[in-house]
Amino acid sequence: MMKRDVIIVGGGAAGFFAAINLAERSPNLNITILERGKEGLTKVKVSGGGRCNVAHAEFIPQALTLNYPRGEKELLGPFHQFMTSDTIEWFEKRGVALKIEDDGRMFPVSNSSQTIIDCFLNEAEKYGVEVLYNHSVKTINKIESIFKIETTQSVFSADKVLISTGSNPKIWSLLKDLGHTIIQPVPSLFTFNIKDDRIKDIPGVVAKDVEVQVLGTNLWSEGPLLITHWGMSAPSILKLSAFGALKLAKLDYKFQIEVNFIKHSFENCLEALKMIKQDLAKKSVFKSTQFDIPKRLWHKLVLASQMDEDTRWADVNKLKLENLASQLTKAVFNVDGKSTFKEEFVTAGGVNLKEVNFKTFESKKVEKLYFAGEVLNIDAVTGGFNFQNAWTGAYIAANAIAKPE
Template sequence: MIKKDIIIVGGGAAGFFAAINIAEQNPNLSVAILERGKEGLQKVRISGGGRCNVTHAEFIPQELVLNYPRGEKELLGPFHQFMTGDTIEWFEKRGVPLKIEEDGRMFPESNSSQTIIDCFLNEAEKHQVEILYNHAVKSIHVDDNLWVVETSQGEFLSEKLIIATGSNPKIWNLLEDLGHSISQPVPSLFTFNIKDERINDIPGVVAQNVEIKVVGTNLCSEGPLLITHVGMSAPAILKLSAFGAIELAERDYKFEVEINFIKQSFEDCLDHLKELKQQLAKKTVYKSTQFDLPKRLWHKLVFASGMDQESRWADLNKNQLEGLASQLTRAVFEVDGKSTFKEEFVTAGGIDLKEINFKTFESKIHKNLYFAGEVINVDAITGGFNFQNAWTGAFIVAKNISL
């Protein structure tokens, strides 16, 4: 049986960040990471297409929390302790400058997640953090005020225990045995499967700024929309999937969405089309792409409005004009299923937020039990926000443990 001052279960982003900060702030503490895999930091490695989307250039806590469908209220206080600017400074101090891209996402200047991994491994070694791979946790219990963690390779004792295992059902089950409640996990950040004549052979087309809502709900989103081989993706869809994770799961991913491709009202759009009927009388509607829409999408919406390639503006009747306005501003599509969004696998669910003290990220049920990262019921939209939650929680845990 091996005894350490601090045991961290999970060798991912939150686990390493907590370990390094504890060991740096209090070198007298012995710290060990237990990782079930043969190597750690796998999500860091594949995030952002292998570039690692470290955080997001949002520097106001009240604005930053709006990107968290679950955790918005709870993270406001923690973000006042450690947030984006602190993350940037932390990495820069350790030789990893970050850069901001146009959409606000932040990456290492090297454009390689390996830079982040190397930074963590070097810092862990420098501060004598012990990393034990192939240690799958089998049980956790308290014995005489010490945490006993049984793994596939032996038992460990520690005064303080940090759980940073992400969305791991086995660990959630162990935490339930300890009296914690788990919010039922469901997928978040997914794309929509849609079979529809209007989009079925134009993959790769992007509508730059749409409004989209789930029919019969209050769920809505806006932003770029990408048409794919199987349906729709890009930020407008991913944001909707994150905020609607629970409700859409309850509907078994079968629902309707209404899309406004041009972010205008039906009435304003119809008025504009009536003007075009006068101005472009002799031209064909098919060749007169409007509203900065991609040509291929415009062609599809024209056909869906009951016109053909030869239809001229002058010849359009009331029904055709209204049909086109309707396709542009309130097109309804049937969603039948979801697909995982590339490597950004995120789960909504985890330890009930009411059971965590967000000043310290300590369990309210067990003293000296701490949580960091996605193991708790916090998740975010895509863009570096999930990592920021990991850095913030891990840093606050480290700060409190290191005292």
């Protein structure tokens, strides 16, 4: 049996961040990362389309927590200890400059996730962190004050253990055996599958600022909406998928949404259309796009209002004008299923947050067992927030583990 001071299970973002911070504070500790894959940091690699969306430019803890459908209350204290500005400083100290894009997402200036991966691998090597790949954990037991961990290749013992395996059902099962409650995981970030003539053949069209509501629920969001080959995506949809993760799972991902493409009431829209009808009487409705709607989408909504390409504004009767106002402000679409958002598979579910001390990220059930990242029942909307949770939890856990007893 190989003895270690600290074993970190999971060589992803949270695992490496914890190991590096811990090794920096306590260089005498013998620290090993056990990673089941042949390489680590795979989520870091694919995040943000290969650019790695490291964080989000939100610098007030209270406001930052609002991006976590699960974890909002628990993360307030931790964000006062380590949040966005600390993340920026941490990377910059290690030679990785970050930049803020217009939508608030933060990336390395290099625009390459490899910059983050190289930083972690170099820092881990510099501080003597041992990283063992192809070590899938089979059992975790605690005998008196010592942890015994068996992998597919070896058996280890350790004084302290940090679990940073993300959404891993096998590890959740082992944690259950140690006495933890696991909240059943469901997908959290996903796009909506919609088959509808109004969005057929126009993938890539973006309505810049819409309101979306899931009918029959209080789920509501706003922001850009992207029409895709399979339905709808972008922040307005992804926010609904995150905050509605549990409800939408119960509905088996079959429900209706109402989209307001112009963020005006039906009544205001109708009044505006009446004025346009007078001003553009001789022009074709199809060809005179209004309300900053993308042209291809306007065409589809006009046709859905029982008009054709040659209909002139002067010839539009009251019913067709109302139809068009409805399509613009309260278009109903049937959602039938979901698709993963890019490669970013995020789940709601994991270790029950009531069983974790958020001052240290230590288990309340098992002494000297710590957590960081998505192994906990914490998840966020898209935009760098899931990584911020990983950095914060890993940093605080590393501090707690490093403290002399």
